[in-house]
Amino acid sequence: MARKGILGRKVGMTQVFGKNGELIPVTVVDVTPNVVLQKKTKENDGYNAVQLGYADKRKVLSNKPEQGHVAKAKTAPKRFIREIRNADLGKLKVADKVSADIFKKGDVVDVTGITKGHGYQGVIKKDNQHRGPEAHGSRYHRRPGSLGPIINRVVKGMKLPGRMGNNRVTMQHLTVIDADVKDNALVISGSVPGANKSFLMIRSTARK
Structure with missing residues (x-):
């Protein structure tokens, strides 16, 4: 099953009200547009995946292999790099940007992060x-x-x-309450792993 995903940073929790007036606790995630750094295919790498990079860092903080890797995408070195396996490779190319509009209101997602130590x-x-x-x-x-x-x-x-x-944990079956492209934010129901400002990987759910 083809999956879609994006990397982000946890901002914090708040609450919103649903259509029927019920109070919904939500987590706000900053999803400043990710850059596609690499595409992996079954023919070349043994599996299909899209490698995304999130959050620029200064060149002085990166080594030459990092700089050479991101140079192919004509972007700055990234603080957080992860692969989205089984992603839809047909529409994405190296150097493309992935933003909050990859998800829409009502989508069900899995959120992976590192829990508080x-x-x-x-x-x-x-x-x-x-x-x-x-x-x-x-x-x-x-x-x-x-x-x-x-x-x-x-x-x-x-x-x-x-x-x-300090363990890697995935919270499954969370609902996207809102996808704000203007402010580069996703509003996701419930809590997600990690402290505020920690990095997260948001993917479409792996099971129905």
Whole structure:
């Protein structure tokens, strides 16, 4: 199934009112026009994809391979580059621009981003486990508890203290409430991964 997509940056959340007066929480995403940096085909690369670049950066912050790559599209080095697989290659060419009008009101999309990082956390905050009794000398308050049978190793998948957040997550089946071409913005229902100003990839949904 051919997909379409665009890269953007999360601005923040707000709320709008629907036709029936219901309140809808939405996320505003800045989608300053992306530049097509490369087209990949099944014959040359083994799969079909369009590589997009978002947000210019100063030339001094990029190396020569980056500069040579974007020179083919006659554009500046980009901060965020991603591929949209199975994209419709027939209409797009290298150096073309993709803007907010690629989506319209009512489209269903999947949004991919990096979640907020929370550092090194214990199992109560990280995995929503319960604490132990607080009195009578138990000394078991916020510890991870028993690791199970003695097999001289930690079982794979065991919930233990560790890094929380900072993972790539895709929120599926979100609705485009508005596509503002003038202000280069998409208004998407619900929340999307990541902190404000983080980069996002918005694609038409992968499943019906």
